[in-house]
Amino acid sequence: xxxxxxxxxxxxxxxxxxxxxxxxxxxxxxxxxxxxxxxxxxxxxxxxxxxxxxxxxxxxxxxxxxxxxxxxxxxxxxxxxxxxxxxxxxxxxxxxxxxxxxxxxxxxxxxxxxxxxxxxxxxxxxxxxxxxxxxxxxxxxxxxxxxxxxxxxxxxxxxxxxxxxxxxxxxxxxxxxxxxxxxxxxxxxxxxxxxxxxxxxxxxxxxxxxxxxxxxxxxxxxxxxxxxxxxxxxxxxxxxxxxxxxxxxxxxxxxxxxxxxxxxxxxxxxxxxxxxxxxxxxxxxxxxxxxxxxxxxxxxxxxxxxxxxxxxxxxxxxxxxxxxxxxxxxxxxxxxxxxxxxxxxxxxxxxxxxxxxxxxxxxxxxxxxxxxxxxxxxxxxxxxxxxxxxxxxxxxxxxxxxxxxx
Amino acid sequence: xxxxxxxxxxxxxxxxxxxxxxxxxxxxxxxxxxxxxxxxxxxxxxxxxxxxxxxxxxxxxxxxxxxxxxxxxxxxxxxxxxxxxxxxxxxxxxxxxxxxxxxxxxxxxxxxxxxxxxxxxxxxxxxxxxxxxxxxxxxxxxxxxxxxxxxxxxxxxxxxxxxxxxxxxxxxxxxxxxxxxxxxxxxxxxxxxxxxxxxxxxxxxxxxxxxxxxxxxxxxxxxxxxxxxxxxxxxxxxxxxxxxxxxxxxxxxxxxxxxxxxxxxxxxxxxxxxxxxxxxxxxxxxxxxxxxxxxxxxxxxxxxxxxxxxxxxxxxxxxxxxxxxxxxxxxxxxxxxxxxxxxxxxxxxxxxxxxxxxxxxxxxxxxxxxxxxxxxxxxxxxxxxxxxxxxxxxxxxxxxxxxxxx
Numbered sequence: 001x002x003x004x005x006x007x008x009x010x011x012x013x014x015x016x017x018x019x020x021x022x023x024x025x026x027x028x029x030x031x032x033x034x035x036x037x038x039x040x041x042x043x044x045x046x047x048x049x050x051x052x053x054x055x056x057x058x059x060x061x062x063x064x065x066x067x068x069x070x071x072x073x074x075x076x077x078x079x080x081x082x083x084x085x086x087x088x089x090x091x092x093x094x095x096x097x098x099x100x101x102x103x104x105x106x107x108x109x110x111x112x113x114x115x116x117x118x119x120x121x122x123x124x125x126x127x128x129x130x131x132x133x134x135x136x137x138x139x140x141x142x143x144x145x146x147x148x149x150x151x152x153x154x155x156x157x158x159x160x161x162x163x164x165x166x167x168x169x170x171x172x173x174x175x176x177x178x179x180x181x182x183x184x185x186x187x188x189x190x191x192x193x194x195x196x197x198x199x200x201x202x203x204x205x206x207x208x209x210x211x212x213x214x215x216x217x218x219x220x221x222x223x224x225x226x227x228x229x230x231x232x233x234x235x236x237x238x239x240x241x242x243x244x245x246x247x248x249x250x251x252x253x254x255x256x257x258x259x260x261x262x263x264x265x266x267x268x269x270x271x272x273x274x275x276x277x278x279x280x281x282x283x284x285x286x287x288x289x290x291x292x293x294x295x296x297x298x299x300x301x302x303x304x305x306x307x308x309x310x311x312x313x314x315x316x317x318x319x320x321x322x323x324x325x326x327x328x329x330x331x332x333x334x335x336x337x338x339x340x341x342x343x344x345x346x347x348x349x350x351x352x353x354x355x356x357x358x359x360x361x362x363x364x365x366x367x368x369x370x371x372x373x374x375x376x377x378x379x380x381x382x383x384x385x386x387x388x389x390x391x392x393x394x395x396x397x398x399x400x401x402x403x404x405x406x
Numbered sequence: 407x408x409x410x411x412x413x414x415x416x417x418x419x420x421x422x423x424x425x426x427x428x429x430x431x432x433x434x435x436x437x438x439x440x441x442x443x444x445x446x447x448x449x450x451x452x453x454x455x456x457x458x459x460x461x462x463x464x465x466x467x468x469x470x471x472x473x474x475x476x477x478x479x480x481x482x483x484x485x486x487x488x489x490x491x492x493x494x495x496x497x498x499x500x501x502x503x504x505x506x507x508x509x510x511x512x513x514x515x516x517x518x519x520x521x522x523x524x525x526x527x528x529x530x531x532x533x534x535x536x537x538x539x540x541x542x543x544x545x546x547x548x549x550x551x552x553x554x555x556x557x558x559x560x561x562x563x564x565x566x567x568x569x570x571x572x573x574x575x576x577x578x579x580x581x582x583x584x585x586x587x588x589x590x591x592x593x594x595x596x597x598x599x600x601x602x603x604x605x606x607x608x609x610x611x612x613x614x615x616x617x618x619x620x621x622x623x624x625x626x627x628x629x630x631x632x633x634x635x636x637x638x639x640x641x642x643x644x645x646x647x648x649x650x651x652x653x654x655x656x657x658x659x660x661x662x663x664x665x666x667x668x669x670x671x672x673x674x675x676x677x678x679x680x681x682x683x684x685x686x687x688x689x690x691x692x693x694x695x696x697x698x699x700x701x702x703x704x705x706x707x708x709x710x711x712x713x714x715x716x717x718x719x720x721x722x723x724x725x726x727x728x729x730x731x732x733x734x735x736x737x738x739x740x741x742x743x744x745x746x747x748x749x750x751x752x753x754x755x756x757x758x759x760x761x762x763x764x765x766x767x768x769x770x771x772x773x774x775x776x777x778x779x780x781x782x783x784x785x786x787x788x789x790x791x792x793x794x795x796x797x798x799x800x801x802x803x804x805x806x807x808x809x810x811x812x
Contacts, residue, residue, distance in 0.1 A: 052458065072487070072488070072489055072490070072743070072744075073485075073487075073744055074485040074487075074505075074508075079479075079480040081478070081479075081480075082478070083478055083552065084478070085552070085554050099480075102480075102508065102510070104508070104744065105746070105782075106782065142740070142744040142746065143744055144744075145740060145741050145742065145743070145744045146489065146491070146742075146743050146744030146745075148491050148742075155794075157796055159794075161785060161786075162782070162785035162786075164794060165785045165786075165788050165790060166740075166746060166781075166782070166785070166788075167794075168790035168791075168792045168793065168794065169736070169737060169740040169741075169746065169781075169788050169790040170740045170741060170744060171740070171741045171792060173792075173808075174792075174794035174795070175794065175795055175796070175797050175804070175807070176794050176795070176796040176797070177796075177797060177798070177799050178796055178797070178798050178799070179798065179799045183799035184799065186799065187799045187800070187801065187804065190801050191801060191804055194801055194805075194812075195810070330575070331575060334548070334551060334572075334575040334576045334577070335551050335575075335576060335577045336551065336552075336554075337478070337551070337552050338478075338479055338510065338548040338549055338550075338551045338552030338576060339552075340511070340548065340572060340575065374782070375572075375575075376511075376512060376568070376572070376780070376782040376783055377782055377785070379567060379568035379571045379572070379783070379785075380567075380568075380571075382571050382572075382575050384571060384574035384575040385574075386574045386577060386579075386580075387574065388561075388565075388570060388573075388574065388580035388581065388582050389580070389581055389582070390563055390581070390582040390583075390584060391581050391582070391583060391584070392583070392584050392585065393583050393584070393585045393589035393590065393592065393593045394593070395593070395596050395597065395600055398581070398593065398597055399600075401581070402579075404601070406600075
């Protein structure tokens with residue numbers, strides 16, 4: 001089991017504050033991301049022969065004492081898809097897709113939910129809260145139901161019907177906040193302080209980034225303890241990318257790897273503050289978002305300093321993709337690899353093309369792209385290009401439709 | 407690797423025909439279920455130390471030569487959920503849920519699709535077909551896309567929009583058959599013969615039951631090589647139940663178990679021909695179905711003789727559940743275990759209550775219930791009982807809504 005040796009907060013002015021414990025750091029962080037360090041070494045890595053156990057396989061690098069895991073939902077251990085057809089279509093001979101749609105609610109958020117609730121179960125939490133454009137609240141509602149913990153979630157009034165249905169089905173208390181996501185985020189945090197609820201909000205609870213880092217650790221292990229050249233990550237708020245960066249940084253610190261992959265962050269063209277900040281050195285003022293990719297439409301990302309640092313340190317870059325490119329990526333993933341993504345989930349794959357065209361990615365590089373969320377929850381947004389034909393039940397009619405002899 | 411030693415067809419008059427190969431049997435079977443036997447023994451069981459590999463872990467008991475698996479989608483290895491809260495709610499102290507919603511398209515059909523397409527890939531199939539009320543066609547469309555095999559699927563005109571969207575997104579050729587499911591089934595089979603397409607229809611292709619049996623083998627292994635007292639299975643056409651029965655029969659034949667579990671089949675009250683046949687000895691004439699559980703609404707089940715035999719041999723029974731009971735089961739599974747089921751998927755859990763009330767199941771028995779399909783694909787049918795409230799972003803408004811002090 002890992003011992004947390006340092007908890008720090010990188011402030012937006014570039015300074016770093018250190019704290020005695022991650023609880024103290026979280027208390028003082030407000031909206032900034034708390035980062036933990038451990039007593040790194042090979043003793044924190046999983047032993048190859050031990051059974052998989054999903055994300056808990058990497059408990060050595062998580063802030064957990066050695067008690068048995070109580071969280072009752074299986075999370076992590078998702079496939080690293082090696083699709084020859086997708087490689088041919090993309091022209092990327094060594095492209096792999098980390099398929100996070102296979103989580104319990106079909107998104108990578110399920111990892112963060114699991115670690116937050118594991119702490120909640122150990123500490124007797126009775127209520128947990130978050131703000132969310134959809135996937136986080138769905139994940140938290142379902143996970144909390146499995147734990148017998150009450151979830152109070154705050155969503156924008158525009159939240160998708162299917163995701164909302166799942167939250168309500170799991171008996172979460174759901175508030176649609178008239179003023180939108182940013183206001184919901186502030187209200188959720190204030191409610192957590194006011195009522196003493198467990199707070200799952202990213203940038204408040206350091207467990208979210210710690211949990212998300214397990215996706216990077218899995219990639220390394222699934223590649224046979226190798227580091228890919230590039231990892232392509234959809235970026236909204238940022239912690240997913242920070243989690244991947246931290247995974248490989250810690251593998252180096254543990255002596256298990258000698259280098260980190262280049263990280264390419266992908267934003268939606270209709271909401272790209274981090275790409276702008278990376279290009280101009282200045283985070284733009286938050287404006288209205290204009291994209292179908294609600295999962296990465298974050299106008300005021302909480303972890304901007306860390307994301308920009310991690311992209312820079314990895315020698316990486318940002319690209320942006322249009323809604324049309326994301327829809328095209330959804331179709332390409334489905335047609336060629338049987339992978340069903342939502343727009344934000346497909347943004348990574350769309351970004352691969354954008355990065356190649358911009359000269360930021362070479363088609364021969366061993367590239368892992370994160371597919372972060374399933375399309376199953378938003379069927380109406382998927383817009384297939386073909387249609388179903390209605391026929392009567394005769395082989396003759398079928399032959400006519402197919403243009404063959406009966 | 408297992409060697410198939412016998413391929414037989416149990417006819418509806420009670421006679422059994424034997425064939426030299428499963429291909430010959432399939433050719434002659436028409437709509438009857440082909441059943442395979444192997445050279446049973448411990449050599450067909452997985453070695454405990456070998457890595458999991460999903461359903462391919464049980465290749466020894468599948469009709470496959472020892473080539474490497476080509477099917478590019480990870481299938482099987484689903485969780486056996488031990489939910490203390492669900493046990494308390496149901497009053498079943500030793501209840502476990504086999505969560506088949508974690509497959510690539512969220513249903514147990516993904517196992518059958520995988521084995522059919524694995525054979526297709528080995529034999530150079532270019533087109534595969536099926537008829538389906540929804541889940542099979544979705545599974546086949548997505549799986550075939552991953553293989554680069556064309557899927558031509560026949561569905562009733564009433565097919566759900568979300569499932570249809572997934573089929574089309576994966577570039578399947580989809581025909582809505584005006585006359586409904588039974589006509590679609592006949593047309594799909596005729597088209598397969600006419601065009602020489604690979605036929606994934608249940609009761610035509612023996613791979614479907616062979617694949618589904620892996621769920622039973624997993625239950626046995628996840629229980630630490632133990633056989634549960636009872637397995638509760640939603641039943642439409644029947645092969646899922648036959649697959650589970652065959653799994654435990656083969657474990658006994660291999661010397662790995664000394665008994666089989668009792669099997670309880672669950673049908674929808676609005677379509678229960680097998681329950682009627684079990685009670686009266688006579689399969690009723692097919693009539694219109696009247697249930698929200700499209701996945702088990704099969705008026706003329708193809709594998710009636712086998713299902714009735716397997717229920718009888720296991721000492722089991724049939725129960726039926728109403729639509730209201732399935733909706734209640736959906737809510738109970740979500741609220742207590744974070745499991746999101748569709749009506750047919752939740753029928754098994756609903757059937758646990760029905761079986762206890764009928765004296766067919768004792769609350770102390772070690773019972774595994776199959777949750778066969780996800781609710782993510784049919785959000786509009788889930789009908790949660792709570793609603794979301796819209797509030798403005800102030801702690802005062804929140805406190806008023808929660809009935810607490812601000």
